[in-house]
Amino acid sequence: xxxxxxxxxxxxxxxxxxxxxxxxxxxxxxxxxxxxxxxxxxxxxxxxxxxxxxxxxxxxxxxxxxxxxxxxxxxxxxxxxxxxxxxxxxxxxxxxxxxxxxxxxxxxxxxxxxxxxxxxxxxxxxxxxxxxxxxxxxxxxxxxxxxxxxxxxxxxxxxxxxxxxxxxxxxxxxxxxxxxxxxxxxxxxxxxxxxxxxxxxxxxxxxxxxxxxxxxxxxxxxxxxxxxxxxxxxxxxxxxxxxxxxxxxxxxxxxxxxxxxxxxxxxxxxxxxxxxxxxxxxxxxxxxxxxxxxxxxxxxxxxxxxxxxxxxxxxxxxxxxxxxxxxxxxxxxxxxxxxxxx
Numbered sequence: 001x002x003x004x005x006x007x008x009x010x011x012x013x014x015x016x017x018x019x020x021x022x023x024x025x026x027x028x029x030x031x032x033x034x035x036x037x038x039x040x041x042x043x044x045x046x047x048x049x050x051x052x053x054x055x056x057x058x059x060x061x062x063x064x065x066x067x068x069x070x071x072x073x074x075x076x077x078x079x080x081x082x083x084x085x086x087x088x089x090x091x092x093x094x095x096x097x098x099x100x101x102x103x104x105x106x107x108x109x110x111x112x113x114x115x116x117x118x119x120x121x122x123x124x125x126x127x128x129x130x131x132x133x134x135x136x137x138x139x140x141x142x143x144x145x146x147x148x149x150x151x152x153x154x155x156x157x158x159x160x161x162x163x164x165x166x167x168x169x170x171x172x173x174x175x176x177x178x179x180x181x182x183x184x185x186x187x188x189x190x191x192x193x194x195x196x197x198x199x200x201x202x203x204x205x206x207x208x209x210x211x212x213x214x215x216x217x218x219x220x221x222x223x224x225x226x227x228x229x230x231x232x233x234x235x236x237x238x239x240x241x242x243x244x245x246x247x248x249x250x251x252x253x254x255x256x257x258x259x260x261x262x263x264x265x266x267x268x269x270x271x272x273x274x275x276x277x278x279x280x281x282x283x284x285x286x287x288x289x290x291x292x293x294x295x296x297x298x299x300x301x302x303x304x305x306x307x308x309x310x311x312x313x314x315x316x317x318x319x320x321x322x323x324x325x326x327x328x329x330x331x332x333x334x335x336x337x338x339x340x341x342x
Contacts, residue, residue, distance in 0.1 A: 044285040046104050051082040053109045056093025059086045061201030062140070062219030066270055066303065067109045070137060073299035077292050082107075088200060090114060090176065091123050098125045102132070102275040104282050111140045111268040113177030115326055120175035121340035128326055132278040135287045136318040137270040142239050142307030143181065144223035144253065146232040150211040155252070156235040156259065159215065160191040171198035171207055171216035178204075178217045181238055181266050185256075188264050208232055220307040224249065237307075240267025245307065269311075271322070280315075287315045 053071055057063040068084055075081045087093030094114060100106035108131065117123035125131065145156065153159045162168065170193035172179040185191050196213055198204045205222060207213040209231040217238070218226075226232045237245050239255040243265075246253075256264035272290065274283070293299055294310045303310050313321065 044279075044281050046282060046285055047078055047080040049105060050080050051078075051104070052106045053082050053084050054093050054097050054106060055084055055086045056090040056108070056110050056114065057086065058088045058200040058202055062143075062222065062306065063110055063201075065219070065221075066138065066140060066306065066308070069299050069302040070109065070270065070293060073293045073296035074290060076296065078289055084109075090117055090173070091125075094123060094125045094131075097273065098130045098275060100275050102278045104274060104278065104286055106275070107134070107286075108271070108273040110271060111177070112271055112322070112325065113180075113268045116177055116180050117175055118341065119339050122175040126341070127273070128323060130276050131273045132276055132283060133271065133273050133319045133322045134278075134283050134315065135272040135290050136311070136313040136321060137272060137290065137293070138303045138310045139240065139308040140268045140270060140306075141303065141309075142220040142237050142243075142245060142255075143217050143266060144220055144237050145185075145215060145235045146208060146218055146223055146226065147215045147235055148208050148211045148213065149230065149233055151214055151233065154233060156256070159235055160185075160189045163191045163193065167194050168192065169194045169196050169214045171196055171204040171213045173198070177266070177268065181217055182215075184264055184266075188261055205232075220245075220253075221305050223253070227252075238264065238266040239307070241265045243267075243307075271318075283315055287318070 053067060055064050055067045064084070064086060071082045071084055087096065094108060094110075097106055097108040112127075114123065115127055118126060127133075147153070147159060151159070153162045159168065168191070170182050172182055172195050174195070174197050179195065182193055182195070186193060193215070196207075198207055198213065198216065201218055201222065204213070204216040205218060205226060208216050209226065215235070220237070223232070223234050223237075227234050234252040236259060237253050237255045239245060239257065242257070243255065244258060245255055272286070274286075291312050294312045300310050
C-alpha cells in the first residue's frame with residue numbers, strides 16, 4: 001500500500017503544477033450586492049448575510065492561517081463579512097458543506113490535498129460530484145520537513161540513513177497529503193517511517209517540540225518560527241515543481257529538488273467550493289467577488305510569507321483544472337489498486 005500511495009502522490013504533484021501557470025490579476029471586483037454572473041444576465045443579490053467559510057482543519061494551522069488571510073482581504077470588498085468556522089475533522093468539515101443549502105452562504109475553503117482522502121477511502125464526499133468548484137486561489141506555499149531537536153541527525157541525508165536501521169516516527173494525517181509526502185520520501189530515498197496519526201498542524205508541532213514524534217511536515221512560517229525558538233530542526237522543504245526557497249533561510253530549508261531529489265516536490269492550492277448544484281450565476285458572482293483579493297497587500301504579504309503566490313482563476317478555468325488534476329490522480333490510483341471508491 002505504501003508503494004501504491006506514493007505512486008498516486010507522484011501523479012498528484014505532477015498534475016498540481018498545472019495551476020502555477022494560471023495566475024490572474026485585475027482590478028478589484030465590485031463590492032456589495034447586485035453582482036452579475038457572466039453566465040447570464042440576471043443580477044445576483046449576494047451576500048445578504050454573513051458567509052460561513054468552513055475550514056476542515058483546526059485553528060492555528062497552515063490551512064487556517066491562509067483562509068483567514070483570504071477572509072480578511074475578501075471582507076474588504078463584500079457587503080456582509082465572511083466568518084471562518086473550523087472543524088478538527090476533515091471528513092466532518094467537508095461533509096458539512098456537502099450537506100448544506102446551496103445558496104452560497106456555506107462554503108468550503110481548503111486545499112486540494114483533500115482529494116487524497118477521497119481517493120483512499122477516508123472521505124465519502126467526491127470533490128467533483130458532491131461539491132461545486134467556485135475558485136482556485138493562492139498557491140498554498142512551501143511545506144517543510146522538521147525534526148525533533150532530540151533526534152540524532154541534523155540533515156535530511158543523515159535522517160534517511162538513520163531511518164534504515166532505526167525507528168523514526170513520522171506525524172501524518174492518515175491517507176491525507178502529509179502521508180503522501182512522507183510516502184514519496186520513502187519511495188525516492190529508501191527511508192523507513194513508522195507513521196503516527198497527528199491530524200492537525202498544532203498537534204504535530206506540539207508533539208515534535210516535545211520530542212514525542214521524530215519528524216513531520218509543517219508550513220514554512222511555522223518551521224521558521226519554531227526553528228528560531230530552538231524547538232525543531234528543519235531538514236528540507238517540499239516546494240511545487242521547479243520552485244525554490246529563499247536562500248537567506250539557509251541550507252536546511254532548501255527544496256528537496258535543489259538537494260538533488262528531482263521527484264520530491266509537492267504543490268497544492270486554496271480552493272473555494274460550495275455544495276453541489278449551485279446556481280451558475282451565483283457561482284460566477286462569488287468567483288468575481290474574489291478577483292480583487294489578489295490586489296490586497298496584506299493578503300499578498302501573508303501568502304508570500306508562507307512561500308506561496310497569490311492568484312485568482314475564473315470559474316471555467318478553476319473547474320477545468322480541478323477536474324484535470326482529479327481525473328489524473330484517480331486514473332493512476334485505479335491502476336495501482338489504491339482507489340477504493342469505485
